[in-house]
Amino acid sequence: MKSSTRDVGNIRIIELAGKITIGSGDVKIRELIAQALEDGKTNILFDLGGVTAIDSSGIGEMVACYTTVTKRGGRLKLMHLSPKINDILQVTQLITVFDVFDDEREAVGSF
């Protein structure tokens, strides 16, 4: 999995690409969230546009990140879901947990 980060105001945008799967991508997103919080960024937007697959460990880590950020008084939101990732969030009912956006400007404005 590849990642890059940028800040827009007080929002950390984390762009992810490739597989978020057990033993690699799942650990990486945990580290990215820890770094954001260490940098004082509690409003976080995951850009999943480049994600090709996410397994149950990847989904579980995203849920854990959501809980961690929320406990710190922040918010974790998602944007640019592919049909596959959207389907996973639908069937796991996690679509009811995460705020999801197609447009970055709209996503940034929602924080």
Place this chain on the structure above:
Amino acid sequence: MTVNSPLQANLILASRFENIEVAEHTLLDLCRRAGCAEEVEYPLVTALREAIANAVRHGNSQDPERLVRLEYRVHDGSITIRVEDEGEGFDPSAVPDPTEDANLLRPSGRGIFYMRRFMRRVEFGRTPGGGTAVVMERDLKSSFSDHG
């Protein structure tokens, strides 16, 4: 190319997550030889990865000395995958439903849900040595949402 005669492959892997990639490549090779619909590859790969991850993490406790055995069999337009570990076995009915409100924010417990979502048949049993054997089956032509 479509192959009508049965195809079969067997793998024995050490309990390391990186070996999931080996199992995935073998599955994709079989799928392509069998003329599997491209949209079926993703759900098949996803279910396989979950089954092996469970075998490595929960069954074999990530002990590389313990093995994961896989059997793939393509027959009559379907694929059957059997994954065995060397653990102590478990009761799949004891795994809580991850879609219930009380479980939505649990970071684990979605692997079996994924497998059942993506495969037509998922059955759990015991190996002669007491480990878990999971058998999964799916048609090779049906689309992503057909098993939803």
